[in-house]
Amino acid sequence: MSRTCHICLLPGDGIGPEITAEAVKVLGVMSELSDVTFEFTEALLGGAAIDATGTALPEATLAAAREADAVLLAAIGGPKWDTTDPDKPRPEQGLLGIRKALGLYANLRPVKPLDALSAASTLRPEVLAGVDMLIVRELTGGLYFGARARETGVPGAATGGGVGMRAYDTMTYTEREIERIARTAFDAARTRRNRVHSVDKANVLESSRLWREVVHRLHDAEYPDVELIDQLVDNTAMQLIRDPAQFDVIVTENMFGDILSDEASMLTGSLGMLASASLGDGTALYEPSHGSAPDIAGRGIANPLAMLLSVELMLRYSFGMHDAADALASSIEGVLADGWRTRDIADEHTLPQRTVGTSVMGDLVAARLRAQ
Ligand code: NAD
Secondary structure, eight states: OOEEEEEEEEEESTTHHHHHHHHHHHHHHHHHHSSEEEEEEEOOOTHHHHHHHSSSSOHHHHHHHHHSSEEEEEEOOOGGGOOOOTTSOOHHHHHHHHHHHTTOOEEEEEEOOOGGGGGGSSSOHHHHTTOOEEEEEEOSSGGGTSOEEEEEEETTOSTTSSSEEEEEEOOOOOHHHHHHHHHHHHHHHHTTTSEEEEEEOTTTOHHHHHHHHHHHHHHHHHOTTSEEEEEEHHHHHHHHHHOGGGOSEEEEOHHHHHHHHHHHHTTTOOGGGOEEEEEOSSOEEEEESSOOOTTTTTTTOOOOHHHHHHHHHHHHHTTOOHHHHHHHHHHHHHHHHTTOBOGGGOOTTSOGGGBOOHHHHHHHHHHHHHHO
16 A cells, blocks of 8 residues: 655755755655655754744744654754854754654664774774664653752852852653653564663662663563663663673663763764664654764765664654665665765775765665665
8 A cells, every 4th residue: 555654854054955865865766666655845944944034943844843754854053053142043942942842752873883884983893793772762851851950158068168059950750751761662672682771770869760660560561572671870881882782772861871872872983874763752853963064064075874874763663664774774784885985984995986975875875775
C-alpha cells in the first residue's frame, strides 16, 4: 500500500542548506525505490528566521513542524547573529524553543564507529570492534530544569569564613518522567540487541534511587524479555573507554547523558558523522550533532553524512522503515569502505581523487542505494 510521509525541513544557517539538499536527494531515491512518497515543507529557523521575521522561531515554523510527521533540522547559528545584548534574538532560541514546544523529552544518539574510519578514533581498533550503542538521554528534567538560586549574605560562606554567597541547583525527577524515558529505551532495545544499561548514582542520590525503582518496576511489568543492568555513572564513564562493546542501549538522566554522550561520541572520532533523534509524544526531530560550520559554509565541502545518518534515524523511529534505514546505513558504510571521503574525514591514506564535496558524497550514497 502506498504511503506519504510529510517532513518539515529546517535547513537553518551556514552549511545547513547544503546538507539538507543531500538529505532531500537521498529521500528522493528512497521514494523511487519504494511505495513511500516523501513530501517536504521547508520552514525558517535560527539566524535565517531572525533575518526574515525578527524571531528565531516564527509561529509558521512551529505550525509546520507540528503538522509534519517528522522534522529534519540541519544546523543553526553563526557569527552574524552572535550578540551579548539580552534583548536581541539569538539563533539558539529557535532550537531550544522548538524542542520545548514539541515536548521532546528523549534524545537518542547512536554511536557506531565505522571500520573505514577507525583510524579517526583515539582508541585502539580492537577496543572499538563491535561497538554499536544507543544513548537515550532524558532531555527535559533533572539538574538542568530543577530549582536553582544564588543566595547572598550566607554566614561562613566566604573564602575567609565570613558572610558570602552560596548557589544551588536541584536534580528532580517524577515517576512519570522516569517511566516514559525508560519506555523509550526498552522499546529501542527490542529493535536492537535487547539490553539496557540504566545509569544512575543510586548509592548517593535520592533522585537516582527513585530512577532505579521506576525503571525496574516498568521492566518487570512490561519488558521482562529485555536484559536490564544497573550501572553507576562513574563506572559507566570508565567502562565506555575500557570496554565500549558491552553496551547496547544506555538510558540515563539529563546531565549524566549530556556528559556520557559527548564522551561516547569520541569513540567515532568524527563530529561530521554523528546523528541524533529527539522524541516526544508528538512529532519527532532529527538533526546532526554538529553545528552550522560557518567557516566552510557556501563552499560545497561540508560532510553531509551526519545529516544522512539523521535521515536513517528518522526512517527508523518516525516511519518504522527499518529495511530502508538499514539500506541507507550500509550505503554510507559502502561509500566509505570504497575510500570516498569529504575533507573533514580524509586522512593520509585518502586518494586525492577520492576526496569529494558535499554534493558528490550525496550522489555516491544515492547511487549505492539504487544499486542495492
Ligand atoms: P561546528 O560544529 O559548527 O564546527 C566545528 C568545526 O567542525 C568547524 O571547523 C567546522 O567546519 C567543522 N564541521 C562541523 N560540521 C561539519 C561538517 N558537516 N562537515 C565538515 N566539517 C564540519 O561548531 P562551532 O564552530 O562551535 O559552532 C558554529 C555555529 O554553530 C555557532 O553559531 C554555534 O552556536 C552553532 N551550533 C549549532 C548547533 C545546532 O544547530 N544544533 C550545534 C552546535 C553549534
